[in-house]
Amino acid sequence: MDQLGTLNLPLHISEISLTTFPELPRELAEEVQAQCLRHFCRTWFSQKNCESIVFWNLCDKTAYGDESRFDACLIGGDFREKPSYRMLDRLVNREWKTETVIVTDEYGEASWNGFHGKYELEIGGERHPAILTPRSENRCLLRG
Numbered sequence: 001m002d003q004l005g006t007l008n009l010p011l012h013i014s015e016i017s018l019t020t021f022p023e024l025p026r027e028l029a030e031e032v033q034a035q036c037l038r039h040f041c042r043t044w045f046s047q048k049n050c051e052s053i054v055f056w057n058l059c060d061k062t063a064y065g066d067e068s069r070f071d072a073c074l075i076g077g078d079f080r081e082k083p084s085y086r087m088l089d090r091l092v093n094r095e096w097k098t099e100t101v102i103v104t105d106e107y108g109e110a111s112w113n114g115f116h117g118k119y120e121l122e123i124g125g126e127r128h129p130a131i132l133t134p135r136s137e138n139r140c141l142l143r144g
Contacts, residue, residue: 001047011049015056016040017063017072018084033072034083041091 004011018037020029044050057063061077063070071077074085098114119130 001043005047005049009049010051011044011047012051013044013053015054017056017067017070019070019072022071029071030083034087037084038087038091041088045091045096 001011016037018033018040020026020033022029024032041053044053055074057067057073059075059077059079060071060073060082061068063073074082074088076082096115098112098119100112100114102110102112104110114132116132119132121128121130
């Protein structure tokens with residue numbers, strides 16, 4: 001992936017299906033699925049050009065054809081959240097989320113590092129939207 005990254009092209013991880021292993025006890029198989037998925041997602045997300053990670057099937061027992069036998073989804077066939085679902089939720093909504101308080105310097109400027117996405121900046125009691133996008137300068141200038 002690092003070699004591919006040298007091309008500086010957008011990276012889209014698509015149609016992920018990570019099986020649970022039928023030879024393992026169900027609970028252990030789902031935990032292994034979650035840990036493998038965590039490893040893969042962190043690896044993919046760490047690539048500077050990663051723009052999307054797309055899961056193929058959401059709910060076990062609903063895939064097309066013979067794919068359902070793999071139980072490779074984030075939600076069980078009984079519609080319960082599997083460990084992989086909860087792990088992905090923790091990554092996206094906690095670990096890969098930026099919340100910070102910064103103070104401007106004597107010129108009224110401040111810099112910070114954040115994940116790509118939508119932000120709400122509160123400055124002097126007023127809220128301002130900001131978006132950090134891949135492969136852009138990501139500078140936000142607000143003047144009073």
